[in-house]
Amino acid sequence: xxxxxxxxxxxxxxxxxxxxxxxxxxxxxxxxxxxKISLSQSALAQPPYLPVFDLAAGWQGVTAxxxxxxxxxxxxxxxxxxxxxxxxxxxxxAAISTALLFALGYPIAYGMARAPKAWQPALVMxxxxxxxxxxxxxxxxxxxxxxxxxxxxDVLMRMHVIDAPAAWLSSDTAIYIGVVYSYLPFMVLPxxxxxxxxxxxxxxxAADLGCPAWKAFWLITFPLSLPxxxxxxxxxxxxxxxxxxxxxxxxxxxxQMIGQTLWIEFFSNRDWPVAxxxxxxxxxxxxxxxxxYERLQQRSLEGGSA
Amino acid sequence: MxxxxxxxxxxxxxxxxxxxxxxIVILVVYSxxxxxxxxxxxxxxxxxxxxLLHDEAILGAAWISLRVAALSATAATVLGTLAAVALTRxxxxxxxxxxxxMVYAPLVMPEVITGLxxxxxxVALDLDRGFxxxxxxxxxxxxxxxxxxxxxxxxxxxxxxxxxxxxxGCPPVKxxxxxxxxxxxxxxxxxxxxxxxxSLDDLVIASFTTGPGATTLPIxxxxxxxxxxKPEINAICTIMIxxxxxxxxxxxxxxxxxxxxxxxxxxxxxx
Numbered sequence: 001x002x003x004x005x006x007x008x009x010x011x012x013x014x015x016x017x018x019x020x021x022x023x024x025x026x027x028x029x030x031x032x033x034x035x036k037i038s039l040s041q042s043a044l045a046q047p048p049y050l051p052v053f054d055l056a057a058g059w060q061g062v063t064a065x066x067x068x069x070x071x072x073x074x075x076x077x078x079x080x081x082x083x084x085x086x087x088x089x090x091x092x093x094a095a096i097s098t099a100l101l102f103a104l105g106y107p108i109a110y111g112m113a114r115a116p117k118a119w120q121p122a123l124v125m126x127x128x129x130x131x132x133x134x135x136x137x138x139x140x141x142x143x144x145x146x147x148x149x150x151x152x153x154d155v156l157m158r159m160h161v162i163d164a165p166a167a168w169l170s171s172d173t174a175i176y177i178g179v180v181y182s183y184l185p186f187m188v189l190p191x192x193x194x195x196x197x198x199x200x201x202x203x204x205x206a207a208d209l210g211c212p213a214w215k216a217f218w219l220i221t222f223p224l225s226l227p228x229x230x231x232x233x234x235x236x237x238x239x240x241x242x243x244x245x246x247x248x249x250x251x252x253x254x255x256q257m258i259g260q261t262l263w264i265e266f267f268s269n270r271d272w273p274v275a276x277x278x279x280x281x282x283x284x285x286x287x288x289x290x291x292x293y294e295r296l297q298q299r300s301l302e303g304g305s306a
Numbered sequence: 307m308x309x310x311x312x313x314x315x316x317x318x319x320x321x322x323x324x325x326x327x328x329x330i331v332i333l334v335v336y337s338x339x340x341x342x343x344x345x346x347x348x349x350x351x352x353x354x355x356x357x358l359l360h361d362e363a364i365l366g367a368a369w370i371s372l373r374v375a376a377l378s379a380t381a382a383t384v385l386g387t388l389a390a391v392a393l394t395r396x397x398x399x400x401x402x403x404x405x406x407x408m409v410y411a412p413l414v415m416p417e418v419i420t421g422l423x424x425x426x427x428x429v430a431l432d433l434d435r436g437f438x439x440x441x442x443x444x445x446x447x448x449x450x451x452x453x454x455x456x457x458x459x460x461x462x463x464x465x466x467x468x469x470x471x472x473x474x475g476c477p478p479v480k481x482x483x484x485x486x487x488x489x490x491x492x493x494x495x496x497x498x499x500x501x502x503x504x505s506l507d508d509l510v511i512a513s514f515t516t517g518p519g520a521t522t523l524p525i526x527x528x529x530x531x532x533x534x535x536k537p538e539i540n541a542i543c544t545i546m547i548x549x550x551x552x553x554x555x556x557x558x559x560x561x562x563x564x565x566x567x568x569x570x571x572x573x574x575x576x577x
Contacts, residue, residue: 011479019389023408026446030423033430047429108322111315130326133550134507136524137543140531141329242416259418279419297410301457
């Protein structure tokens with residue numbers, strides 16, 4: 001339609017430029033600053049890092065600035081086991097949670113796709129609605145249930161499953177419950193979308209040719225739902241790795257996820273360079289999954305044109 | 307897929323929905339509990355709602371959150387709609403790959419990273435942190451959600467309407483305003499609502515980018531929750547859930563009515 005680059009109207013330029021500039025200033029540029037501060041040193045100053053970039057000093061200022069940069073923060077990340085352990089813990093929680101989400105989400109999405117057509121919009125809405133209510137509220141709701149004198153212990157003791165109240169809260173179990181609960185719509189909806197648009201005549205053809213239903217599922221339905229599974233897995237895995245609220249409110253104190261470590265370095269220790277270094281390392285860790293996700297989005301939302 | 311659901315399918319969906327809704331239902335029910343203890347049911351009561359009315363700190367934080375959410379959702383809707391139009395209607399342009407990369411990345415970017423990086427930007431620019439910095443941060447966070455919603459609507463509908471208008475000499479801006487915009491209004495409205503509720507909900511990014519005098523509701527709730535369960539928190543959470551549920555149901559009814567009107571209009575054109 002409008003392939004002519006030189007004659008693009010002013011209106012069209014504004015349409016592109018306004019969001020472009022906004023995102024460049026408030027999304028892209030900040031990463032450069034994070035990178036810069038991760039190479040700075042912590043200081044008892046306002047802002048609490050050195051060196052501060054001084055444009056007024058001209059070229060000398062730039063060279064002085066460059067010589068003061070250091071890799072100290074990254075060396076600290078490598079030398080202190082607490083950082084490595086929290087990265088590993090984050091990856092572990094994200095990987096196991098994504099597997100749990102898939103195992104739980106697939107039957108739900110499959111059931112939704114096979115429900116009567118008239119019901120499906122309502123079912124989709126039912127899955128989306130909790131996502132619209134506050135994330136913090138939903139995690140908080142689980143504290144009501146999981147705390148020592150909470151509902152779960154109460155119910156289990158009344159049913160004589162356990163004799164004494166068990167410590168559900170402040171444990172990895174609680175983190176997994178919270179994560180799976182919060183991210184379930186992110187897994188179910190892409191899976192449902194790919195299952196719902198599947199061509200049913202494929203299954204009919206398989207049945208006509210004598211293929212048993214379980215085999216048809218395994219050979220036809222499952223492979224066709226894999227793009228949805230990939231989207232759901234990436235939409236869950238990437239943010240879970242950096243999750244802060246869930247492990248902070250539901251998890252125990254013996255081990256931290258990386259989001260918590262970053263938070264503590266920033267808010268409690270006021271060590272901005274180390275917090276930035278953690279962010280840079282975390283971003284590096286997530287770069288490959290994020291690029292995968294970007295390609296998936298571009299393909300599904302731009303009709304493969306990009 | 308059209309074959310009927312098996313009992314396994316029904317059980318799976320039922321368990322899934324129960325898992326999603328049970329904690330919320332419990333929270334709502336206990337906000338009306340006269341007893342302070344979660345395990346003791348002391349009868350129905352509005353005591354915690356009354357207490358809430360006198361909690362200046364919570365009410366003040368709620369007011370700030372509502373203003374931040376309204377402002378940032380509106381800005382994000384404008385930016386997000388422009389971005390969606392750029393990505394679906396502008397063909398190729400220089401830097402398109404970077405553009406779409408920046409549009410989609412905030413959807414999955416861990417909030418601690420976005421929050422930290424925005425804060426460092428505000429410090430580098432020497433801006434006073436508070437209401438406006440949180441609003442800018444939330445606009446940046448929620449723009450991508452609006453874009454994705456509007457973009458899928460723009461991809462969905464019949465392009466021949468736009469092309470017909472242009473062929474008949476309608477200028478692009480007028481085509482957009484008279485043909486495209488009315489068709490994507492439901493998606494824009496849904497995008498605004500999602501942006502609003504995400505902003506109202508955000509704890510992490512707001513914690514990084516806020517300053518003195520701009521404590522948002524989630525920051526307030528978070529500091530209370532860390533000290534343990536309080537029935538007043540159940541009450542404020544119930545009010546927020548009720549608002550969101552009412553808004554969502556109203557907007558979906560509106561979208562439904564809009565859709566059937568469009569279908570009738572399309573039929574009328576065919577006849």
